[in-house]
Amino acid sequence: MANENVIIDYFDTCEIHYRRLWDLQNSMAMHYGYWDETTKNFPDALKNENILLAQLIQVQRDDIILDAGSGVGGSAIFLAKEFGCKVIGVTLSEKQVATSRLNAKKHNIAHLVEFHQKDYLDTGFPDGYFSVVWAVESICYCADKKDFLSESSRLLQKNGRIIIADGFLKEGSLNNTEEKQMRLWLEGWGIPNLSRESEFTRYLEPLQFKSIEFKDCTKHVMPSSQRMYYPSLAVYPFIKILEWLRIRKKIQTQHVIGAIYQYITLRKKIWKYGIYLGVGAKH
Template sequence: MFTTKEVASYYDTTLIHYRQWWGLKKNLSLHYGLWTKGISSFSEALANTNKVLLSHTNIDSKSKVLDAGCGVGGAAIYIHQKTQASITGLTLSKKQIEFAMAAAQEKNIVDAVNFLEMDFTYTTFPSETFDVVWACESICNAINKAAFIQEAYRLLKPGGQLIMCDFYKKSQQQKDRKAYMKKWGDTWGVPQFETVQFFKSEMLNKGFNRIKTFDHTSDIKKSAKKLYRAALLGALPSMLYNVTHPKVSYFAKNHYKCGYYQYKALQENLWEYQIITGYK
């Protein structure tokens, strides 16, 4: 079980890895890309994740959006460029904030997007501040996922929408003979994985309605395989680096393994990738 400080350390430590593996400077994305019909490149797939998520919302120029777990700001920038909405992004990582602010300044939109170091499960915003709470592959890192659902409900205006996409374990009772899911989480700063049903139940309990799910597991398989290949290519250099730098941090030492474990777990049908939406 990780602490919020350790989750922050994961993202601070591995930012350099995402620069190399995921083309971070160009793509501004740490998430899986969705390879739907007509997508022909990895960069297109990454942008398509934001496009598909946005298609499930009614965000417009008057909307106030909270990006819970904003990463390096790519989604916030995308949403604003497409809708002119006002976006506030939250992350635990100081380095991600610096990266996101630099990207916003480069695109001359610093007045429309704001990035703060804050735990999205316990924020300082007044109740009913936002029209949409957006979370892309970030709630997996929450220590208390039920607390996030409760906080999202508090922060949303009446009629407001929660939309999140993430990787979810298939069932609470599944047999993971080689502990791929735990090993994946341990190398990716994920305290524990939960099921889609867990989130649907929590949303219902907190008062959300019109809850819908959209399964995109088949659309992320190319991205999962790309991450797997990166892990294989990076294994030897990483092991050699670990030998010559024995005091390197846990995540720096083990991060390359996450690509291997997530793909093996996917092959074992232990997780799925879905979008979940609901309204207050």
């Protein structure tokens, strides 16, 4: 895991941006969402991603799901309400745990969901405890993705499923401009690095994951990426002034810069958004 304090500070300090642009209080979502021909609006896109991932991984009522990097609880609450399954969410942020528990009570689903302040690299749960590991835009915060996959392999029951939705770096080397632009995005969001698809597949195979599948969903997140870009571009000068006046923190300015460059780099195909599915056969 990257520096835990950096990640906690990023999410706790920049939550105000998610509340304003992502309607966090109602959406309970901090992910890109998924746009297709049936999507009517942004809230639909956010919900669609949870629906799609649940369909791909074939969530069942008797599943026990680990939501690794559970944010404010949106995916866990969706899964529990929609399928009646048990979901345990883990996040580094004590603030997010408190918010998640309040959200669960608000949606009358607290009997099916739990939220804990834990590192998903060292959860403390027994071997083979979960039937599904669910990770939406959270594995990017792990410096060495192999560590997360190793812990997931340990936690999964025999034939348990893993699903990961995240950003993946393009194949090949980056030029200086591409490296600089990616750094402005990733550092702005507290992300240490992105894996390449080829690297990630290579990490999965020695851990005895089978039926590995990757879906490139870049075009389905582009509208959300663009939705972040234009407001961020517009407010950046004002955010910078507020930082200078000590009304806003530097990390909030960096977050806005990151929101600008995530779109620039996605449009230039320096990275892509993808979904990984796999079945664990270890236990």
